[in-house]
Amino acid sequence: MLLTRGYHADSLNAQEYTATDSVTADIMRIRDEMLVVCDTTTNFMFSGDDKLTEADPHAYWLMSRMMEAMTMIQYADDGLAWALAMNENVKEYGRRIDRDIYEEDAEDAAAIAVNHLMNIYSAGNQPEINTASYVDAIVAVYRTTNEYIRLMRIYSDEPLGELLYREYSEWFDLNNAVNGIMTFYTYGAAHYSALPMDINGHLRHWSERRLEELELEREIFWHDGEYRFPDRCTKVSLRKYERLLEEFKNIRVQDVVKYVVSEWEEKDYDFAWEVFGEAFDFELILYMHCLYDVALHKWLDVREEIAICLGEERGEAYRDMTARVTSRLYEELKELRKIRY
Numbered sequence: 592m593l594l595t596r597g598y599h600a601d602s603l604n605a606q607e608y609t610a611t612d613s614v615t616a617d618i619m620r621i622r623d624e625m626l627v628v629c630d631t632t633t634n635f636m637f638s639g640d641d642k643l644t645e646a647d648p649h650a651y652w653l654m655s656r657m658m659e660a661m662t663m664i665q666y667a668d669d670g671l672a673w674a675l676a677m678n679e680n681v682k683e684y685g686r687r688i689d690r691d692i693y694e695e696d697a698e699d700a701a702a703i704a705v706n707h708l709m710n711i712y713s714a715g716n717q718p719e720i721n722t723a724s725y726v727d728a729i730v731a732v733y734r735t736t737n738e739y740i741r742l743m744r745i746y747s748d749e750p751l752g753e754l755l756y757r758e759y760s761e762w763f764d765l766n767n768a769v770n771g772i773m774t775f776y777t778y779g780a781a782h783y784s785a786l787p788m789d790i791n792g793h794l795r796h797w798s799e800r801r802l803e804e805l806e807l808e809r810e811i812f813w814h815d816g817e818y819r820f821p822d823r824c825t826k827v828s829l830r831k832y833e834r835l836l837e838e839f840k841n842i843r844v845q846d847v848v849k850y851v852v853s854e855w856e857e858k859d860y861d862f863a864w865e866v867f868g869e870a871f872d873f874e875l876i877l878y879m880h881c882l883y884d885v886a887l888h889k890w891l892d893v894r895e896e897i898a899i900c901l902g903e904e905r906g907e908a909y910r911d912m913t914a915r916v917t918s919r920l921y922e923e924l925k926e927l928r929k930i931r932y
Contacts, residue, residue, distance in 0.1 A: 614668065614756075621672035625660035626679060633662055636722040643708060649687045650708040653701055654726060656680045661729055667763035674736040698737060702730050717784045724791035731798035738805045742812070751812070754897045761890035762801065765920070768886055770794065771879035772839055773927050780847075780870035780932045789931070797923065804916050811901070811908045826914045827921040829891070835925055836887070839880045844868055851930060866932070883924075891917070 635658055637643055637651075644651045660676050663669060678694075681701040685691065692700070705726065712723035739759040746752035773793060778786060807820065848863045855863075894913045898906040 618668050618672045618675070621663075621669055622675045622679070625663055625673060625676040628659050628663065630655045630659060632659055636718060637712070637726075643711060646711055647704065647708050649684055650701075650704040652687070653680055653684045654705045654708060657705065657729065657733065658726065667760040670732075670736050670763050671740060671759070674733055674740055677733055678737065678740075695741065699734070702734050705730050717788075721785070721787035721791070724788040724795070728791040728795040728798070731795045731802070735798045735802040735805065738802055738809075742805065742809060746812075751897065751900050754893060754900060757893045758890065758897060761886050761893055764882060764886035765890055766797065766801075768879050768883035769797070769920075769924060769927070772876065772883065772924070775872055775879060776839060776842075776876045777927045777929065778931055779872070779876075780867050780930065782932075793923075800919060801916075804912065804919075808909065808912055811905050811912065815904060820911065820915065824911070824915045824918055827918050832887070832917065832921050832924075833884075835921065835928075836880065836884055838928060839883075840877060842873060842876060844871065844873070847871060847930065851932075887920075 630652075631638070635655075637654070657677055657680070660673050664673050678698055681698050684701050684704075685697050690697065690700075709723040709726045712719035712726075715723075736759075739755065739762075743752050743755050743759070746755060773790065778790060844864075844867065847867050848860060851867060852858050852860055852863050891913070894909070898909045898913070900906075901909055
């Protein structure tokens with residue numbers, strides 16, 4: 592099964608080698624490739640910054656490893672491989688600082704150390720603030736992906752483990768699609784200096800919210816009985832969600848101009864066409880819409896499979912969580928309708 596501890600692809604004979612073993616082997620191969628990528632392959636804003644290395648050389652090393660390997664992510668399996676590579680780097684980080692604590696605590700503490708290091712940039716100039724927000728967003732993605740890995744490992748020998756892997760894969764695609772909609776539509780015409788900070792803020796918030804949800808879902812997986820959720824939830828029907836998503840389909844520049852000018856006191860269409868006429872790649876926006884649409888329906892389908900797998904009581908609690916997450920995703924997509932510039 593996927594992502595079991597101590598797995599070695601060459602330990603399996605031909606009779607034992609299954610499709611899921613093949614996926615695991617691919618993930619581990621990618622992890623190993625990420626572990627050997629050179630620290631200086633990519634030139635980041637923080638590359639070679641003495642004030643960061645002097646403040647905490649070990650957290651700086653870990654951050655560099657995290658960011659270098661992150662550039663290799665394209666697909667969901669790459670995301671899992673990246674988090675696994677980070678976990679191996681965390682072990683080395685623990686040796687460097689002479690700390691020996693429980694593995695999950697060590698991973699969480701290491702992520703916090705990177706956040707603390709970037710506080711130096713958070714008080715700096717705008718490019719430094721933008722960089723800090725990006726690193727913080729990537730740390731949030733790591734922690735969320737790592738929580739998925741922890742859940743998969745717990746259920747590695749059960750059908751639920753495979754379902755969790757599929758749910759993660761659809762979440763990865765959904766997250767990429769909404770990121771694309773935000774980048775190419777919501778902020779497609781924006782060029783102000785704090786733009787990266789705003790985009791990174793969304794990415795971090797989305798990942799942190801998913802992490803909170805996964806922690807609640809873990810409780811559902813582990814316990815029978817009454818489940819208490821922190822707040823009330825207004826459920827969103829799939830049809831209502833689909834209508835919102837349709838608003839990003841087949842949009843044209845005249846729609847953008849009309850929308851923007853409607854918010855202006857002086858209705859200057861000529862100026863609007865000058866500013867927004869060539870700012871958007873509508874084919875790319877349509878592509879992101881299609882990715883989102885496919886990922887959303889697949890994500891809902893696999894979550895229903897998980898609910899069925901959990902049985903009646905826990906299944907209903909998990910369906911309630913699905914409704915809560917769906918409501919959040921809907922509100923975040925709704926927020927992206929407003930063009931920012």
